Amino acid sequence: MTEFSPLLERVRFAVFDFDGVFTDNRVWVNERGEESLAFSRSDGLGLRRLDEVGIRYLIVSLEKNPIVGARAKKLEVDCLQGVDDKLSVVRERARDLGVTLEDTAFVGNDINDAACLRAVGIPVVPADAWPEVRPLAQWVLSRPGGNGCVREFCDAVWEAQRA
Template identity: 45%
Template sequence: MPYRHFSDLDADVRARAARIRLAVFDVDGTLTDGGLFVGEDGHETKVFHVHDGLGLKRLHENGVQVAIVTARISHPVTLRAEELGIEHLYQGQQDKRACVLEIIDALGLTPDEAAFVGDDLPDLAPMRMVGLAVAVADAHPTVAEHAHYVTRRAGGHGAAREACDLILAAQGKADAELERWL
């Protein structure tokens, strides 16, 4: 059973994840390992993990809205969001909490129905107001302290996929969704 590591999940975390209708992800340090590759021409390159991408797509296919909220503006992020079919992309957001609240409101949801996955201090405010706060394994210690769940995997190395799998497992969709791949 690929989701057995969620079988001993804290009941509170499971209940929080079961309510999620919107999952919001930071980029640098969460969907990537935090490294920035900048060429001499000033163009930026990022490395995304394919497992994370499939996790984001699976969430969407199972009725959970997916959003990306990041403080930086990056063309590679735009391309990746387009490739994954993510409609809710917000770059250049210095106030991530306000941005997440706007998304929640626009979708007619409540903060308890949202999750935020992050890694560093700018992610604390949105994490503290959502129903499920997830920190990646290599998150800043203060961020990890404020998370309901800390992934086993590091940012950019499958942490986002783990968060997606957690939500699907808590909602009872993981096993049925897995059948389509067997």
């Protein structure tokens, strides 16, 4: 249990940014111009824990990148890419699920996530989130993006919902 357990008991829908949350926000490019990213395998197990407690979730990414789609497919996560207006998507999906924004969590790390972090009831950022968005979070995770922050969030929600 964490000090955020009362907050996390309310989560019914969780939305994740991709770059800087599932990744450490770095990209490797080889001599052919092909990109590579690194991920924490533990995040996938964390998402399964959300399944166990009935939490719906979604990845929303500004960038359209085949690596994002491949990782989301492997994790069996609904993923929308190339989304300029993330907040409209979050509102629409929450409404479709019958969930209020107050009971929606958003995990984001940068200024293009600010509108979502302001709008939801459970705004969360990784430990290494951009300084401009850190004050918008109710919870700053102890782990940085790409290094288990998704797992940290999911485990805490799972624990709070099971209590």
